[in-house]
Amino acid sequence: MLRRGEVLRVIDPIGGQVSDMVAFIADAPGESLSNGRTFDYEETLRLTTGNRLWSNLSRPIVEIIEDSVGTHDFLLTPCSEATFRHFYPGRPVHRGCHGNLAEALAPHAIVPAAIPTAFNIFMNVPIGADGRIKVEPPKSKAGDFIRLRALEDLIVGLTACSAYDSCGGSFKPLHYAIEGASDAQR
Amino acid sequence: MLRRGEVLRVIDPIGGQVSDMVAFIADAPGESLSNGRTFDYEETLRLTTGNRLWSNLSRPIVEIIEDSVGTHDFLLTPCSEATFRHFYPGRPVHRGCHGNLAEALAPHAIVPAAIPTAFNIFMNVPIGADGRIKVEPPKSKAGDFIRLRALEDLIVGLTACSAYDSCGGSFKPLHYAIEGASDAQR
Numbered sequence: 001m002l003r004r005g006e007v008l009r010v011i012d013p014i015g016g017q018v019s020d021m022v023a024f025i026a027d028a029p030g031e032s033l034s035n036g037r038t039f040d041y042e043e044t045l046r047l048t049t050g051n052r053l054w055s056n057l058s059r060p061i062v063e064i065i066e067d068s069v070g071t072h073d074f075l076l077t078p079c080s081e082a083t084f085r086h087f088y089p090g091r092p093v094h095r096g097c098h099g100n101l102a103e104a105l106a107p108h109a110i111v112p113a114a115i116p117t118a119f120n121i122f123m124n125v126p127i128g129a130d131g132r133i134k135v136e137p138p139k140s141k142a143g144d145f146i147r148l149r150a151l152e153d154l155i156v157g158l159t160a161c162s163a164y165d166s167c168g169g170s171f172k173p174l175h176y177a178i179e180g181a182s183d184a185q186r
Numbered sequence: 187m188l189r190r191g192e193v194l195r196v197i198d199p200i201g202g203q204v205s206d207m208v209a210f211i212a213d214a215p216g217e218s219l220s221n222g223r224t225f226d227y228e229e230t231l232r233l234t235t236g237n238r239l240w241s242n243l244s245r246p247i248v249e250i251i252e253d254s255v256g257t258h259d260f261l262l263t264p265c266s267e268a269t270f271r272h273f274y275p276g277r278p279v280h281r282g283c284h285g286n287l288a289e290a291l292a293p294h295a296i297v298p299a300a301i302p303t304a305f306n307i308f309m310n311v312p313i314g315a316d317g318r319i320k321v322e323p324p325k326s327k328a329g330d331f332i333r334l335r336a337l338e339d340l341i342v343g344l345t346a347c348s349a350y351d352s353c354g355g356s357f358k359p360l361h362y363a364i365e366g367a368s369d370a371q372r
Contacts, residue, residue, distance in 0.1 A: 036303030046317030117222030131232030
């Protein structure tokens with residue numbers, strides 16, 4: 001639970017890791033983070049300091065207040081058993097970010113099908129002039145971070161990514177911290 | 187209801203109109219069209235003949251089998267009262283595509299918050315090198331069409347767009363036809 005006004009700091013301690021983040025409004029079942037509404041209102045696919053992330057019902061729910069990397073993705077969904085089988089045939093299958101998020105969110109009565117496209121922190125997905133996309137290694141280095149202020153009371157799901165392309169399949173760690181509303185003003 | 191194997195033809199009879207389309211698997215509550223999963227598996231933002239649209243649970247549910255335009259959008263959400271107020275202050279507010287879809291889908295027990303980012307047929311949203319996006323007039327001319335084959339039994343929501351930027355706020359018509367599975371093989 002991230003209370004309104006609190007700040008979530010997501011840190012890449014080693015460098016080259018990705019964190020999939022989803023968010024649900026605590027008191028509004030069915031209202032959650034929406035890439036489409038965010039693209040509507042922010043008018044860009046490249047979200048960084050000053051941009052807000054919006055819910056599917058047109059509420060701004062998170063504001064990016066500091067960002068030492070500037071490269072994130074909001075196009076792609078969390079990796080899952082199905083995506084491992086599709087993209088990495090013959091390699092070990094992991095439940096992936098989707099499986100991690102599903103387990104963490106189940107106690108909050110959030111079912112797997114309700115997990116939206118994630119805000120993929122530090123994920124590097126360049127877009128070609130022809131619209132083609134590819135997943136490249138993150139630009140984040142050891143100690144890089146992003147700070148996200150909650151604009152509503154939120155249930156946040158956060159996971160370190162296990163997909164091979166996103167982070168080299170290295171199962172690197174990901175750190176986070178929650179700063180109280182008074183600290184967060186600084 | 188669009189049965190597996192049937193083909194939905196969406197036609198722009200005058201030119202310059204946009205149609206927001208959403209789809210839900212008929213026998214799988216909560217499973218619906220997902221832009222993120224589609225971008226994952228198709229590896230492009232520019233979807234046209236030969237591309238498939240995927241569900242949030244990694245099933246291909248629609249295949250684009252013919253497309254006389256080639257420019258569509260899958261980034262933005264259906265316009266709504268909130269988007270009219272945000273983008274067009276002082277101009278008349280319409281319930282928009284979201285309101286139209288919500289009314290049409292209610293008898294199928296699909297609530298407004300469950301309406302995903304739509305596949306916006308004929309919508310023209312160029313992406314700048316810096317990630318900025320803007321809504322420009324559609325490239326579709328009178329008689330242009332797209333044909334979409336259902337790969338599962340689907341509940342499809344389809345609406346002509348009423349947003350000012352998408353189609354000049356002209357409330358132009360949009361036509362559609364359903365071709366049976368046998369016709370659709372031709």
